[in-house]
Amino acid sequence: MAIKQTAISYYGMNYVEHAECDFKEMIEHGCTTVILAVTEFDFNFWRPNIPKIVDTAHKLGLRVLLDPWGIGKYFGGEQVSLFLQNNTENRQVSAMTGEKLLGACFNTPAFRDYFENFCLTLARETDADGFFWDEPHYALPKSYASITGGAGEDWACRCPICMRRFQDYYGYEMPRLMTDDVKQFRWREAMVILEETSRKIKEIKPKMEITCCVHATLNTYYVCEHRGYDNWDMVAACPYFDVFSTTIISWELPQAFFENITRRTVEVAKKHGKLSERWLMGYYKQPTDFAMIDRVVDLYDAAGVDRLGTWTYRGGYGTVLAAPDALKLWDRIGENYKRVLKK
């Protein structure tokens, strides 16, 4: 099965004519799709231009997916959150210390309403091709023997609303230890906000496509990061998701890790009748030998991945997360995009 979509993420929903220049550069780099990282500030401040930017991308021949980037610090991303600025409650709470954490609790009606309004407004006001759910997660994302560091026994969320809902369902107080009931509860509740919002988006625009991109973790017997979306079968089974995607992994990880994540991503996607997507790290770090990019793209292609994504436009050039040779990295990814689309 050949790769049909090559996406690049893009920040800065500001001026339409500037976006147009950047979109042309994306097309020259073999991108078929732009993932617009829409921040809470963009939504509140630049909203009149967002539909125009979507239309401009379409006019040039790019597909457009909307990513509510870093929203409430519930999705991945460096952006700041207006929800957290404007609300003192509805935050996730540490199970071990009871402290409020730096992320919105997506099981609260307040954040669910906020997220839904953000997405449904964009669904109504733009002609985007779909939405991209970008690394949704509970705070304190890494737990136990995480290979990416940050081991610990704490977890979230044990806020009053999560605790009440747990008590109502199981008939006893939510434990401080992550028992099997807690794990099941966290998985089930984590799906509600995305399922409900995806369903409502499709009620407004049935052709809008939903990609759910979860952390690319091993989640084996020994290693589980407990971010809430680590039960891939449960995520991919959601009837409103069209594409099952797993995130970027560091170039420094061994090839066996790339193979394992990719094989499992494709397997889970196929099992549930979804398209599969894998990512390339196009910011912050780069491989010591750029030929590794070619090899990883070939690995993805050979494994039957349907779609590729790269974070981000121009290798993050000009940001604190720029790759050392950001523009060269962007060029090499572009060469690979063009190569793989011709296969």
Ligand SMILES: [Zn+2]
């Ligand atoms: Zn909570």
